Amino acid sequence: MMKIKKADFECNLCKNDKLEVGFHGATYAQTIGNTEDFVGSELVEYSIIVTREPWARQETRGHREVLRSRGKAIAQIGTTSLRDELVILPGAAMSASDVLRALRKYIEEVQRSGMYVGRYKDTIIVEKIDGSLEAV
Numbered sequence: 001m002m003k004i005k006k007a008d009f010e011c012n013l014c015k016n017d018k019l020e021v022g023f024h025g026a027t028y029a030q031t032i033g034n035t036e037d038f039v040g041s042e043l044v045e046y047s048i049i050v051t052r053e054p055w056a057r058q059e060t061r062g063h064r065e066v067l068r069s070r071g072k073a074i075a076q077i078g079t080t081s082l083r084d085e086l087v088i089l090p091g092a093a094m095s096a097s098d099v100l101r102a103l104r105k106y107i108e109e110v111q112r113s114g115m116y117v118g119r120y121k122d123t124i125i126v127e128k129i130d131g132s133l134e135a136v
Contacts (some may be wrong), residue, residue: 022049027089030099034084046089062118062125065133 029044112127
């Protein structure tokens with residue numbers, strides 16, 4: 001087995017520093033959906049860019065669920081958009097145990113505080129595991 005040191009990687013910036021310019025690259029995406037019993041893995045090219053565009057908020061779960069709770073019409077989810085799938089994009093420096101550790105932290109956070117699902121107007125929306133929405 002090949003030994004690799006963290007110093008061998010060119011960029012050790014934290015994720016928040018990288019968010020400003022976005023994430024771009026290639027990795028094996030791990031995918032699972034609500035209706036599947038298997039995890040898929042496929043080599044993908046990715047580009048993740050932070051956006052403040054108003055149209056983007058309308059596609060988020062938070063915005064859609066607030067509209068639904070008020071009895072308002074909701075646009076269909078686009079055919080190429082994520083619907084009930086989860087895509088995990090491990091960075092090249094992440095081992096299998098790193099991925100598990102990160103997922104466990106995320107699970108604990110969602111169980112404790114809920115999942116950030118977006119904004120409705122200027123209100124941050126968090127969904128609790130019981131399905132309730134909370135403005136924070």
